[in-house]
Amino acid sequence: MDRLLNVMTGFSVLLIGLVLVSVRRAHIRVEYSVSWLAVGLALLVLSRWRSLLDRIGGMMGLDGAPVALLVVTGALFLLVLYRLSMMISSLKDSNIALAQRLAILEFRLESNEETKTQRS
Amino acid sequence: MSRLLILIPAYNEQGAIGGVVNDVQAVMPGTPVLVVDDCSVDETVPTARAAGARVLPLPHHLGLGGAVQAGYKLAYELGFDYVIRVDGDGQHDPRDIPKILEALESEGCEMVIGSRFVGGSGEHTGMLRAIGIVFFRAVLRPILGRPVRDPTSGFVGVNRRALSVFSASFPLEYPEIEALVVLQRKRFRFVEVPCRMRPRRTGRTTITPLKSIYYMVHVILGVFVNVLKFEGRRK
Numbered sequence: 001m002d003r004l005l006n007v008m009t010g011f012s013v014l015l016i017g018l019v020l021v022s023v024r025r026a027h028i029r030v031e032y033s034v035s036w037l038a039v040g041l042a043l044l045v046l047s048r049w050r051s052l053l054d055r056i057g058g059m060m061g062l063d064g065a066p067v068a069l070l071v072v073t074g075a076l077f078l079l080v081l082y083r084l085s086m087m088i089s090s091l092k093d094s095n096i097a098l099a100q101r102l103a104i105l106e107f108r109l110e111s112n113e114e115t116k117t118q119r120s
Numbered sequence: 121m122s123r124l125l126i127l128i129p130a131y132n133e134q135g136a137i138g139g140v141v142n143d144v145q146a147v148m149p150g151t152p153v154l155v156v157d158d159c160s161v162d163e164t165v166p167t168a169r170a171a172g173a174r175v176l177p178l179p180h181h182l183g184l185g186g187a188v189q190a191g192y193k194l195a196y197e198l199g200f201d202y203v204i205r206v207d208g209d210g211q212h213d214p215r216d217i218p219k220i221l222e223a224l225e226s227e228g229c230e231m232v233i234g235s236r237f238v239g240g241s242g243e244h245t246g247m248l249r250a251i252g253i254v255f256f257r258a259v260l261r262p263i264l265g266r267p268v269r270d271p272t273s274g275f276v277g278v279n280r281r282a283l284s285v286f287s288a289s290f291p292l293e294y295p296e297i298e299a300l301v302v303l304q305r306k307r308f309r310f311v312e313v314p315c316r317m318r319p320r321r322t323g324r325t326t327i328t329p330l331k332s333i334y335y336m337v338h339v340i341l342g343v344f345v346n347v348l349k350f351e352g353r354r355k
Contacts, residue, residue: 026233096182100190103178107194 005047005068008073012044035083039076046072124151124221125200129187130208131158140210141171147214155208156196158187164208185292188322192290196283204277212275216315220277223313230282230308231299233268234275234315248332255336256297263347264304271313273295282308291346297339301346 019036022028028036046053046069057068126144130137137155138349144153155168159181168175175193178187195203202224206212214233223232237253249272256271276298278286285306291298303310 081298096186097181099182100186100193103176104194104197107174107176 007041008047008069012047016040027089039080043073044078056059123200125195126151126153127191127203127205128155128208129184130155130164132160132162132164133208134163136210137164137208138167138171140208141168141173144206144214145172147217153193156187156191158182185290187294188295189286189290192283193287196287199353201280202277203283203292205274207274211317213316213318217297219313223311224277224279227311229311230279231269231303231310232277233273233310233312235270235273235312237269238312238313239314252332252336260300263301268300271300275315281342291342293338294335298342298346301343
């Protein structure tokens with residue numbers, strides 16, 4: 001039990017450190033790092049605050065703190081993944097609209113140049 | 121006089137695109153033909169240009185829906201009244217274009233579908249596609265409130281009202297079926313006219329049993345998402 005909590009503490013610290021380094025190196029934008037930092041901090045707090053974990057486990061009807069920790073960890077990661085899916089969808093929509101706009105503008109520019117050439 | 125644009129989405133169709141453009145121009149002389157090239161890696165663009173088409177080359181691969189929507193957006197901005205889409209693989213017979221245009225002008229509906237099953241037997245339809253068509257007919261019947269014989273047909277004509285809607289919102293991957301639901305939500309009407317289908321000029325169909333299952337799941341999801349869609353999301 002204690003070993004699992006210690007492992008989770010180490011994992012949380014590693015996650016937070018990794019995200020901070022990535023932000024510093026501009027591999028992750030600040031706005032996209034917030035959800036990962038929040039998850040890391042939440043896991044860090046839970047893994048060090050045994051009584052809170054027991055209470056959460058009790059509320060969910062789970063037998064023991066380790067199961068509660070795993071369930072909470074899974075739920076938090078699902079939320080982050082869901083948020084990322086929303087962001088990817090939004091970026092894809094923007095990307096398609098931009099590609100279409102670029103193609104249309106190029107087409108119209110070429111058409112104008114052809115018309116000018118024909119006139120002159 | 122109403123302005124018509126023939127729209128041909130193409131992706132790696134160098135073997136067929138020249139013939140398709142020539143066939144269209146033979147049937148509809150003087151009508152502008154726009155090939156939307158979905159970032160082909162072969163000679164589709166120069167071949168289409170050499171055949172006399174204008175080409176809208178996309179900067180990267182968007183998929184069929186993205187390519188068709190780019191053409192719709194351009195047509196809408198340039199003020200075209202009607203757009204008729206013809207596939208770049210040569211399966212659609214351009215001799216049916218006047219029939220679709222006439223239906224668009226006389227019926228007052230927003231979309232006309234060239235159907236291989238209205239007054240025909242659906243020749244040149246593979247078994248997997250035929251199964252999909254039967255399945256989607258059954259799914260769409262209660263949603264559209266009326267039967268549609270050939271819901272997967274890409275031989276489609278639209279008027280300016282539909283262009284306005286599709287410019288703002290158009291399904292991306294497998295657009296034909298979902299587009300019907302988009303139209304239905306706007307209370308727009310469609311009719312089907314009999315059309316001939318031909319075997320593709322070059323290449324082979326990419327439909328496999330596994331892809332068919334993915335296609336059906338994707339489209340079913342897309343249909344129901346469109347039925348439930350919150351209108352304020354996409355602009």
